[in-house]
Amino acid sequence: MIHSLDRLSDLERDLLTLLAQGHTAKTIARSRSLSANVVNEHLRSARRKTGASSSRELARLVVAATQIQSQKVRDNLFGIESPTSPEHREPRRGLMFGPVATLINWRVMMSFGVLIAAGVLAFQSSVPSQAEQSxxxxxxxxxxxxxxxxxxxxxxxxxxxxxxxxxxxxxxxxxxxxxxxxxxxxxxxxxxxxxxxxxxxxxxxxxxxxxxxxxxxxxxxxxxxxxxxxxxxxxxxxxxxxxxxxxxxxxxxxxxx
The missing domain is CATH 2.60.98 (Tick-borne Encephalitis virus Glycoprotein; domain 1)
Structure with missing residues (x-):
């Protein structure tokens, strides 16, 4: 039985992600300026926290959970609804827009999207690299x-x-x-x-x-x-x-x- 992945540290998630990508403990050690023994210790710690019997099995679960979370974030950002049958969808209430209003609304949304993208890029450039974060x-x-x-x-x-x-x-x-x-x-x-x-x-x-x-x-x-x-x-x-x-x-x- 796998316990909650929330118990994993950021470093353990990073090492497990590299493991899922096909790296070995030695190549992970080189890429993160660690020793292979330190990498193996963190992998053992991750297994103990989650009850996983295999580091590679745990690595696949971490990657899958990350992908699901990323999809949820994208869905929330763009207002995508979860799949439901038509009869269970409630009708949308509010104003009905004509063609001109719809065009204006689309341009506003595009401008807003550009501002969001610029903000994301500015945030990413301000975040230190992993080597600096260490x-x-x-x-x-x-x-x-x-x-x-x-x-x-x-x-x-x-x-x-x-x-x-x-x-x-x-x-x-x-x-x-x-x-x-x-x-x-x-x-x-x-x-x-x-x-x-x-x-x-x-x-x-x-x-x-x-x-x-x-x-x-x-x-x-x-x-x-x-x-x-x-x-x-x-x-x-x-x-x-x-x-x-x-x-x-x-x-x-x-x-x-």
């Missing part, structure tokens, strides 16, 4: 860097609680400089990446903490050496809590040889 969440994000200047790399950080994404800020930094980003009074991470070593790899370190009992708890430290070419990630679930960190560093400028 940095905007219900919870405010605080960040701090030790230096300013042209960035060498960026980190995307995913903060989640009970498999629900709380925030996904993207912050820029420089080699040899630290940067910290946090959800105030909840989770924070401090990040550092050095310049490329003789082995062609970069040393990256992450220090992760959660806020509990009115204090920041002892930090968990992780580090790695990698080329940063395939968006490697730190992934850490805080034992005894519903909180999880995913940190993905990647280069944005060519590294010096």
């Amino acid at each position: 940095n905007t969440n219900d919870r405010s994000i605080a960040s701090e860097s030790a230096a300013s200047g042209p960035p060498d790399l960026v980190y995307q950080v995913l903060f989640s609680e009970d498999d629900e994404l709380l925030a996904s800020p993207t912050v820029a930094s420089q080699f040899g400089r630290w940067v910290r980003v946090e959800v105030p009074d909840l989770m924070r991470v401090t990040l550092f990446t050095g310049e490329r070593g003789q082995d062609g790899k970069f040393y990256t370190a992450a220090t992760m903490q959660v806020f509990r009992d009115n204090a920041w708890q002892p930090a968990r430290e992780l580090s790695m050496r990698s080329t940063l070419a395939f968006t490697p990630s730190f992934e850490h679930s805080v034992e005894g809590t519903p909180y999880r960190f995913v940190i993905m560093p990647r280069l944005i400028v060519p590294a010096a040889e």
